[in-house]
Amino acid sequence: MDRVKTFIQGFDDAIGGGVPKGHVVLVCGSPGTMKTSVAFSILYNNVKAGSKGLYISLEESDEDLKGAMQDFGMTGIDDMELYILDVSKIRLEHKEEELNKNWLDIVMKYIEQRVKVNKFDLVAIDSLAGLYSLNKLENPRRELFHFFGFLRSLRATTFLVSEIPGGDDGRLCMFDEDFLSDGVLLLRTIEKGDSDVQLRIRCVKMRRTEHDRGYYPLTRNDGRFQIARTAAQ
Amino acid sequence: MDRVKTFIQGFDDAIGGGVPKGHVVLVCGSPGTMKTSVAFSILYNNVKAGSKGLYISLEESDEDLKGAMQDFGMTGIDDMELYILDVSKIRLEHKEEELNKNWLDIVMKYIEQRVKVNKFDLVAIDSLAGLYSLNKLENPRRELFHFFGFLRSLRATTFLVSEIPGGDDGRLCMFDEDFLSDGVLLLRTIEKGDSDVQLRIRCVKMRRTEHDRGYYPLTRNDGRFQIARTAAQ
Amino acid sequence: MDRVKTFIQGFDDAIGGGVPKGHVVLVCGSPGTMKTSVAFSILYNNVKAGSKGLYISLEESDEDLKGAMQDFGMTGIDDMELYILDVSKIRLEHKEEELNKNWLDIVMKYIEQRVKVNKFDLVAIDSLAGLYSLNKLENPRRELFHFFGFLRSLRATTFLVSEIPGGDDGRLCMFDEDFLSDGVLLLRTIEKGDSDVQLRIRCVKMRRTEHDRGYYPLTRNDGRFQIARTAAQ
């Protein structure tokens, strides 16, 4: 089976070589857990390796996103086949029209056309909550089933940045998108002792993959993410 | 009493030889706990042993499901008496008609006819939440009583994949289907120490069976599930 | 005071010799805690000792219930003064009429007549949630007060199987029936160490009785329930 590497050093081995092509994968975490950086770096490193990527930003501007990623060491984005759709700018410029019922449809049609015409292999949507704020979901489970069906029909591999609302009640998303997705990558900060806080990644779910289920410390090294296996407590 | 084996090595002994024929059994767990693989493998291995099975997939496509199961070592599905009903495809193709009130009835009538005509011994529905999203339940307890009554009237042994919504509040399902079902198999990941996560299975309930109530580590070996008894902590 | 034995070996001593005659007693527990078996065995063993019993099953069929109890060693039910009212069958056969407002009244009138005519000493209702699903309770506390008043007026000793909804928030029932009842027997599984799960029974409340309040491990031996006092932790 073809797999899309995450290029998180050491992590691809833990998930059977990468994310199966065509999967819809949640990248979830609370604020400050580097969801955007992880999702963007997966697209960036795949595009560098020859793929074509579409990054859809609902709430952060094109410039801010690019700047942040360049700081991180991901340079030369403008010369790559990595297109950033800045929905945030469109929203700010068309504030008054946002109450229009068909915004979510417009975004979906736009994605569909771009994926078909430009033949993007990878798509990222940052974030689901931003997307949902465009429209009120009447029956979330049913509408999300069709939204996930739409994403799968694109045949691209899709990463959905999903914000975990505060609290520690174990929910990974707002409307049980974890059931509908093919994979779930969880980013989480864990308090160590009284004052230290460590960032970790866990593959909670990955269809068609015999994956490890443990938590791995996630660090950055020379502009790339990497994991280390923690010693037993 | 006739029993349907789960073919989870070691587990059938723990539940008195298998699931009593004709039972309606929940297979519940949070995302990434292999509910689908466990339910499917029960049908697959029984069909290999001479039964006839119907697997009803509400949200995952026929192809994805088969592919995942083949990866797992369950090959030759197309040549077996294991029929997969891909409701997900029907839903995606008839999105506009989904608001039609009688969808749940249509699915039920379809199941009834197929079970009677094709004489399926085993039925699986994956998942209950997917099924519920087709119709709004007015009085869940009453409607589910009749849905379970319908399933029992089929005389087949039925497995219902049930997604446990996030959080850790101990609920096993959405509408207390655990009270109405004849058996409950719980899949759960348990954090071991600081970074390890282990998959376990537990028989919470099994009518007409003197079953063990403990948690067993669940692993896969050569395409088959098996359990091991953990050492005391 | 006349007492009805539970015939759970060792437990009657812990509750002063048995349940005071005429009491309305909850038998509560989450799924898989053997509520039905415990309630039924109390009726079965009392009928064997000369009483007359009425077991009202709201959601499990007559055949399934009898079969399960026979497996358990309770044989010869058909030849005993232990009558099973299979409301579940009536409900399935009269699905369309179930929205009729007076169903709960019909069940109550039926019980009343049978108790008076057949002079049943013991009545069990399995389960309260099944009963409630027949009618919407407008003011649960007031309506349940009258329902408990009705049960007490029968002068039989009554056991009400009460399902504890999932979670671990300490509630024993849905509408605080524990306040209205004369006794509460709690069945509970307790996780021992990392993988073992033990079944226990506790007498939470028993009016007119100087009872022990501790948890007792509950086991089956030769078709009878029995308790053991656990060693101190």
Place this chain on the structure above:
Amino acid sequence: MDRVKTFIQGFDDAIGGGVPKGHVVLVCGSPGTMKTSVAFSILYNNVKAGSKGLYISLEESDEDLKGAMQDFGMTGIDDMELYILDVSKIRLEHKEEELNKNWLDIVMKYIEQRVKVNKFDLVAIDSLAGLYSLNKLENPRRELFHFFGFLRSLRATTFLVSEIPGGDDGRLCMFDEDFLSDGVLLLRTIEKGDSDVQLRIRCVKMRRTEHDRGYYPLTRNDGRFQIARTAAQ
């Protein structure tokens, strides 16, 4: 200051000699914590010592209550100045009229008249939840302020049995009656180790009293309650 003894051996010392005369005191606890026995025994022992008491039972019958108290060793109730008002019987006999709006008023007027005419020193209401089920409270805080004002205007010392709904969230009552009351006695079972359960009493609040705030094990001895100070853990 005049004080009403609880006659719980050892406990009166812990609360400055007893409950100040004229106080309105909650006796709260979850089911099976002997709230009724504690409240009744306070009235019983005071009446034996020369007071006059009115016990208002909303949900338990006169006969059941007396029987239970006699079992407990409180004999000769019928020959004492301890009057039991069996509202439960009236309710069962007038079920149809219960939707009448002024039931709570009727009970209050009855209490007022009896206290004035018969000069009762002590009044107990068992229970508050039973009382509330007679009428819907529109603005609980305001209506309860006036209900407590009414009780204080009687100049009797009043004990209100208050059922703590299940769970362990620390609430002592339904509508923050603990703020309005002059005293709060809390009955609670505490699990000791893995299988033992102990009954305890605590004086949470007692206006005009320099009271101890700790938990005391509560036991019965020769028909009387008594406390023991537990050893430090």
Place this chain on the structure above:
Amino acid sequence: MDRVKTFIQGFDDAIGGGVPKGHVVLVCGSPGTMKTSVAFSILYNNVKAGSKGLYISLEESDEDLKGAMQDFGMTGIDDMELYILDVSKIRLEHKEEELNKNWLDIVMKYIEQRVKVNKFDLVAIDSLAGLYSLNKLENPRRELFHFFGFLRSLRATTFLVSEIPGGDDGRLCMFDEDFLSDGVLLLRTIEKGDSDVQLRIRCVKMRRTEHDRGYYPLTRNDGRFQIARTAAQ
């Protein structure tokens, strides 16, 4: 800066010499934590030292309050410049008029006039929940902003007794008045070991003050409150 002493021995040092003049300070705690005694003693001791105080009691009568405070050793209240406004009496006498919309306004106008005419330096309102029960707050945050603005405009130092509803979820008040107030004094009982319960005070917030944030055991000695620093655990 001028400061109002609390006269809780040892505590004024912990909060920089006392409460800054003109502050609006919450005194919060669950039932039985001596909120009233603490608030009243602050006014009493300041009045003895030459200030003028107005104590507004919403739910406890003038007589009960005075009696309780006298027990406590605060004698001679009637001869001091410490005026108690018994709103509870007015409410009980005007029960029918309480649904009148402008009751909160009437209380506020009364306070304003009395503070201006009688030049009270200190005002206490016991309790906020009692005050709120007079009127329904449409937009609590906005209305409370203006209520706190009104209190600050009086130029008196104000103490607001605030009841913490049961449970242990960390909230200190009903409508986040802690954000609007200048200071928060928290009274809390802490269970020590298995049976002991200790009363503690903590200064959670005090604008314009470099205060200690720890918990101090609070005891009474010869009619005065005092604190002790606990040894490290």
Place this chain on the structure above:
Amino acid sequence: MDRVKTFIQGFDDAIGGGVPKGHVVLVCGSPGTMKTSVAFSILYNNVKAGSKGLYISLEESDEDLKGAMQDFGMTGIDDMELYILDVSKIRLEHKEEELNKNWLDIVMKYIEQRVKVNKFDLVAIDSLAGLYSLNKLENPRRELFHFFGFLRSLRATTFLVSEIPGGDDGRLCMFDEDFLSDGVLLLRTIEKGDSDVQLRIRCVKMRRTEHDRGYYPLTRNDGRFQIARTAAQ
């Protein structure tokens, strides 16, 4: 990248030299965690170093705020390019007009004009909850997206004081503003042992910054905040 120092000694190093210019940063904490002092001191110290600052106070008066800050050692505010907009005074003076729908717009237009005309580099809004109380948010996520877009369009660096509602459920704000903001500074009191309470600061999130994620004890020394790294527990 240009960065705005927090001037919290030791902390700027932990966040890569300071807050990136133009960021919108939450300063969140429960009552008494010095949010206002921290936010104000950032503006004060930057203005002293040559910037221009606008501090918008929604609920605390100009005088109280200045007084508090002067106590703290921040003197000479009136002679600096640090302007305080006292919305609280305007609100109290125009109480009746507050129900006017466009108040939030008025505040936003005012900020916009002032930032453009006076060329403020830093803006602080104290607090978000105060701001929200001016208007009801119909669709918080959407409206806040535009509010944050507005703030970013100002090109100033903005600090938003955000009150964490009571409880300990892990939420950092009311409407997930943490997702929309570029940075999150969390102030928190941590109970040490049984009686000590320590103030700490943590950088939860800071876009475009490789920051430390741990908790630092926060203390004041000669009018300046500083941090210390705690020893491992």
